Amino acid sequence: MGITQERTAEQDLPYDVFAKACPSRGTLEHVTGRWGALTVGALYEGSLRFNELRRRVDGVSEKMLSQTLHALERDGLVHREAQPTSPPRVDYELTPLGREVAGRLLALIHCVEDRMDEVLAARAAYDSRGA
Amino acid sequence: MGITQERTAEQDLPYDVFAKACPSRGTLEHVTGRWGALTVGALYEGSLRFNELRRRVDGVSEKMLSQTLHALERDGLVHREAQPTSPPRVDYELTPLGREVAGRLLALIHCVEDRMDEVLAARAAYDSRGA
DNA sequence: CGGCATCCGGATTGATACTG
DNA sequence: CAGTATCAATCCGGATGCCG
Numbered sequence A, B: 001m002g003i004t005q006e007r008t009a010e011q012d013l014p015y016d017v018f019a020k021a022c023p024s025r026g027t028l029e030h031v032t033g034r035w036g037a038l039t040v041g042a043l044y045e046g047s048l049r050f051n052e053l054r055r056r057v058d059g060v061s062e063k064m065l066s067q068t069l070h071a072l073e074r075d076g077l078v079h080r081e082a083q084p085t086s087p088p089r090v091d092y093e094l095t096p097l098g099r100e101v102a103g104r105l106l107a108l109i110h111c112v113e114d115r116m117d118e119v120l121a122a123r124a125a126y127d128s129r130g131a
Numbered sequence C: 001c002g003g004c005a006t007c008c009g010g011a012t013t014g015a016t017a018c019t020g
Numbered sequence D: 001c002a003g004t005a006t007c008a009a010t011c012c013g014g015a016t017g018c019c020g
Helices: A023-032 A034-044 A050-056 A062-074 A096-114 A116-130 B023-032 B034-043 B050-056 B062-074 B096-114 B116-130
Strands: A078-083 A089-094 B078-083 B089-094
Touching: A023 A034, A023 A062, A023 A096, A023 B034, A023 B096, A023 B116, A034 A050, A034 A062, A034 A078, A034 A089, A034 A096, A034 B023, A050 A062, A050 A089, A062 A078, A062 B116, A089 A096, A096 A116, A096 B023, A096 B096, A096 B116, A116 B023, A116 B062, A116 B096, B023 B034, B023 B062, B023 B096, B034 B050, B034 B062, B034 B078, B034 B089, B034 B096, B050 B062, B050 B089, B062 B078, B089 B096, B096 B116
Parallel strands: none
Antiparallel strands: A078 A089, B078 B089
């Protein structure tokens, strides 16, 4: 069963991330993964080219960014627009579905950023207790 | 009905996940990580013991759950309550801070679960185009 | 029950080099 | 510019065994 009390109890959902075999778990990982979250977050502001994205997401390697974008594109969250010009130009942008997911993701990201002082204080307390 | 209230562009925040060295990136990873997300999600319903959690989060090993809980406890998102009885009993629950983060995380999880049909359709389309 | 320490194989990652 | 290919290094993550 689901994890929420928000949903009506008798609602029978087809997908449940808590189930090991559910495909939603994989998609959630694409979105929340180390680079997936930052990539989606960066694209929320608007369409970006490959290297723009690379600069925005501080620390991604070409390979990881490429791989991340492929996964997100396959899941229908990101749209890839390639122009066969020379030099080539490729723009990435969120799909409508991607925007919805990104909205939720950014709410989470902002929540964490806004509370970092508390988190850092908790860490300091934890570490001093332990040591 | 904005999904998120967007921040004003010029807002100068102390913490930015997009920066490689920002500690918020680490915390975000604890929360969104493979097991972190499911652990936090499971605890949203209420306090749980170690093995209850283990059963709930289908697929975690004992080691990973333990490790995940430590990281979340250190970040001040989870509270650990140990009773020195025999046999020992340890309960885990979200802190107020943890609940806030969990709320956002669950919104994201539900969003993904609810749209899985679209995701799966996108995947099928992507794969047939590629092949 | 609720853990921690150790080992170990395979998946993940990141430079680097190369291509269209 | 926008990637792919390759290879070495790293990092999980699970299994096992032990302890309070």
